[in-house]
Amino acid sequence: MKIGIVCYPTFGGSGVVATELGMALADNGHEVHFITYNQPVRLDFLSHKLHFHQVLIEEYPLFQYQPYELALSTRMVDVVERYQLEVLHVHYAIPHAYAAYMAKQMLLEKGIKIKVVTTLHGTDITLVGSHPTYKAAVEFSINNSDVVTAVSNNLKETTNQLFKIDKAIQVVYNFIDIKKYDRAQDEECKRGALAKSNERILTHISNFRPVKRVEDVVRVFYEVQKEIPSKLLLIGEGPDRVLAEKLTKKLGIKNKVFFLGNSTEIDKILCYTDVFLLPSKTESFGLAALEAMAAKTPVISTNTGGLPEVNIHGETGFLSNLGDVKDMAMNAISILKDDVVLEQFKQRAKEHTKKFSLQNILPVYEDIYKSCYKSK
Ligand code: GMT
Numbered sequence: 001m002k003i004g005i006v007c008y009p010t011f012g013g014s015g016v017v018a019t020e021l022g023m024a025l026a027d028n029g030h031e032v033h034f035i036t037y038n039q040p041v042r043l044d045f046l047s048h049k050l051h052f053h054q055v056l057i058e059e060y061p062l063f064q065y066q067p068y069e070l071a072l073s074t075r076m077v078d079v080v081e082r083y084q085l086e087v088l089h090v091h092y093a094i095p096h097a098y099a100a101y102m103a104k105q106m107l108l109e110k111g112i113k114i115k116v117v118t119t120l121h122g123t124d125i126t127l128v129g130s131h132p133t134y135k136a137a138v139e140f141s142i143n144n145s146d147v148v149t150a151v152s153n154n155l156k157e158t159t160n161q162l163f164k165i166d167k168a169i170q171v172v173y174n175f176i177d178i179k180k181y182d183r184a185q186d187e188e189c190k191r192g193a194l195a196k197s198n199e200r201i202l203t204h205i206s207n208f209r210p211v212k213r214v215e216d217v218v219r220v221f222y223e224v225q226k227e228i229p230s231k232l233l234l235i236g237e238g239p240d241r242v243l244a245e246k247l248t249k250k251l252g253i254k255n256k257v258f259f260l261g262n263s264t265e266i267d268k269i270l271c272y273t274d275v276f277l278l279p280s281k282t283e284s285f286g287l288a289a290l291e292a293m294a295a296k297t298p299v300i301s302t303n304t305g306g307l308p309e310v311n312i313h314g315e316t317g318f319l320s321n322l323g324d325v326k327d328m329a330m331n332a333i334s335i336l337k338d339d340v341v342l343e344q345f346k347q348r349a350k351e352h353t354k355k356f357s358l359q360n361i362l363p364v365y366e367d368i369y370k371s372c373y374k375s376k
Contacts, residue, residue, distance in 0.1 A: 009039060011041055018040070023050065024358055025362070033051045033083055055072050089365075127211065152173065170368070175360070181291075200230040200231075202277055203273040207238040210239070211280055224329050232253075274335075286305075289307065293316055300331050315345075
């Protein structure tokens with residue numbers, strides 16, 4: 001099939017999922033066209049099956065805000081027509097689903113039919129999409145997509161609570177290429193560069209937005225390091241990084257915390273990790289937690305949003321109430337203090353990721369595209 005993928009090309013989970021999906025589809029013989037404003041960060045190769053079409057914005061002084069949706073839908077029309085695409089799969093509703101609807105209408109005028117699949121990722125519904133500024137447009141573009149998917153049951157329920165949705169939302173879990181993480185584990189893991197042999201390593205990866213509660217990460221670690229010799233790795237960039245840095249100074253643990261910035265080698269970093277921390281305010285799925293588990297890392301997280309569908313309490317890690325730093329620290333210590341317990345959690349975390357393997361989820365998306373094609 002010929003599939004167009006529209007996403008944010010950044011380190012955010014929706015862009016990562018879209019990019020991994022596109023690469024896997026191309027590997028399976030489909031022709032995939034990414035339509036984004038930059039080459040997606042995880043798109044590490046292009047081929048005759050994998051294309052990238054940049055959305056360029058004309059700066060014009062009249063506009064306080066450049067009309068990105070117009071440029072995006074125009075580019076979609078152009079690429080669909082030129083490469084005879086059959087499906088447009090847009091990740092993150094805002095503004096992609098809306099732009100795809102416009103592209104679909106413009107193409108119809110030309111006698112070209114295209115199907116639109118919209119995947120809801122989380123903040124496009126919970127934090128941004130339901131805001132009165134966008135709500136009507138988001139609701140309209142969800143209802144006018146041919147197929148709508150959500151990355152967890154919780155996100156599906158939340159979408160139906162927040163919007164008047166008149167079509168069935170299909171849950172398709174996020175997925176992971178487990179083999180990639182196995183390869184990183186097999187290679188030499190240069191853990192010694194970051195911690196002494198008796199120290200445990202805790203890691204957090206995110207975009208450092210307020211929803212991630214990075215200060216809670218630091219506070220949990222503060223409690224843990226009192227009992228267990230350990231180091232904290234913080235991966236990613238974002239507005240709350242400064243707050244986290246300040247807090248490490250205030251708590252006197254600056255020399256035990258490493259801020260490593262954004263990375264395209266998450267699999268390699270995770271191979272050092274003993275416990276992954278994700279104390280988010282909400283998380284529709286928690287792709288970072290799944291990536292950690294694929295690298296045999298138990299997860300200490302909140303019990304919000306879709307996290308209980310990914311992290312199983314007492315099995316792959318632990319879930320705590322939002323903000324309950326003491327409970328999260330106690331749970332982390334209970335895993336980290338004993339080699340045997342740690343190994344059991346590691347094994348179970350890894351085992352659980354099979355449910356979310358690329359092999360299981362890719363055919364679900366392929367069936368969705370096929371169903372669109374049949375109903376053309
Ligand atoms: O986590 C973020 O803030 C980024 C955001 C995105 O869309 O890139 O992540 C959302 O989508 C991910 C992929 O489906 C999910 O794993 C994240 O849980 C979700 N984030 C939130 O719901 C806060």
